[in-house]
Amino acid sequence: MEPRETARPWLRALPAVLVVLPALLGPWLARRSVDDSAGKPFTGPDRNAWLGTDRLGRDVFTHMLHGGWGLILLAAVIAVMVTGPSSVLGSVAALRPRAGVLMERSADLAVLLPPVLGVLLVMLSWPESGALGVVTVAVLFGIPYCARVFAAAATGVAATGYVEAARVCGESSSHIVFREMLPNMRELCCAQLGLRFVAGIYVASAAAFLQLPGSLGAANWAIMVRENASGMLLNPWAVLAPSIAIAVVAVGVNLSAAAFGRAARKAHP
Template identity: 30%
Template sequence: MRPNRFRLPRFLRNHKAAAGALILLFFLVFAVIGPWIAPYSPDQTGTAIVVGPSSAHWFGTDQLGRDIYSQLLVGTRGVVVVGFLAGAIATVLSMLIGIASGYLPGRGGESLSVLSNVFLVLPALPLLIIITSTQQSNGWVVILVIGLTSWAWNARLMRAQTLSLRRRDYIEAARATGESTSRIIVFEILPNLTALIASGFIGTVVFTVLTEITLAFVGISVSEWNWGTVLYWAQSQDALAQNAWWWFVPAGLAIALLGTGLALLNFGIDEFVNPRLRSSGPARIKTATGRRVRMRIGFTPVTGAPGELVPALAQDPEGETL
């Protein structure tokens, strides 16, 4: 009898999803423990002004002698908290309005669709700057404003998918047996939108993180410290002109790395739920002569033996030979 081996969940066996999950876990850990392990207070000034990386200051110091490494560690929590809370609010709104507008008939569904269209064309960033600049850096106001202005696109996607699902046979059967609208939406439609919801949530988190950092970069402090605040001080103090690369490069790399992790996780979700993307790589089929040749999915014929053509249409999207 073979011993039971630990196996990763099927989703994490995807290399992109696993890499994205590891990067995201890395930032989540530092969001929790960052303020505790920071060697200095991010506001603590010193005599070493605009000094490069050293054993005392790993990422150098700014114009007031503050430790940039500590600023990045403390700022990770603000980026992650605002990004995920605002993303959760936007995802919940997109689910409620998108699914309801796609399933409800008549004026109810059309009214919700019009509401989505109105929010879709709103200039979100200028509106955010106007509102947040009058709220004295209230973090919850920023979270609510970002969440309330970034749901419309995902709502449109969910509406389109719900319109496709509402006429399926199993939905008609549930309706014919007297199931309530709420039960049909929760138990019949919503499970089929799980991948779309997860992908939309990750995309919204990316948008909210970039929006938060943009607000901080233009001088609207979303939280006391985040990566955008570091970039704001670097830009306002002409760090590039002073060749103080350590002032802005680590923050920029952190933003890029977090965005890459979320993007990889999103790609992994797409490949996990889409058979065409999941069956990547060349496949082998058997020709009429019994010889196995390699081919790829597509419409271009692939040559097997000399003078022998193997049509690429002989393979279905799942990678099986027809």
């Protein structure tokens, strides 16, 4: 692979890295506690508060540093827990057509019932579940649809000569899935990982925005948008900063995952 092609995925990942890295290290980089007062409510940016203050006079920049790591970590966990099992289930469904039919029916049901509705039902009936409830709902609703995508792609891979040869030689299904099929779906795995991360951001942000019990704590980008919307005309950065951060992380990670997937396919055709 040419150096320019190798560097391109990293360039696409740069916007996401510039937001994700400070968010993950934010609690250690913050100059003050998240609850410390920095001035009057909804004052504009100054030397004391680089992004101004929120509705309680707290530093918006400090809240930005404290409020991102939980959201990003939760979305990353959801992405991995959905993409990993889905890739295996989709490959098995391509090898076993009867399992593929069952997967299609499950995917249809998951699409008809929005994940946010599932989050509401779980969090309101099981308030102490917290982040575990959000992850559980996101995984249960995400796997059927994602596995269906993998099954569609794996059908073509299952019909290739090397897979047929492995089946004739009596190789186990696990060997065929993990050694023959999944390595040839690297690009799809990376693309789905990025899309599932975006879906995880959406579900986690919705749970935090709706202030469901014990979802992600008080210092969170989504909660910042909700709580400071009333003072947007006074200090727009109290709302714009967390909104932009959520958008950049979601879109940046998605584009980065797709770019790394294409790079992996070119490196291992």
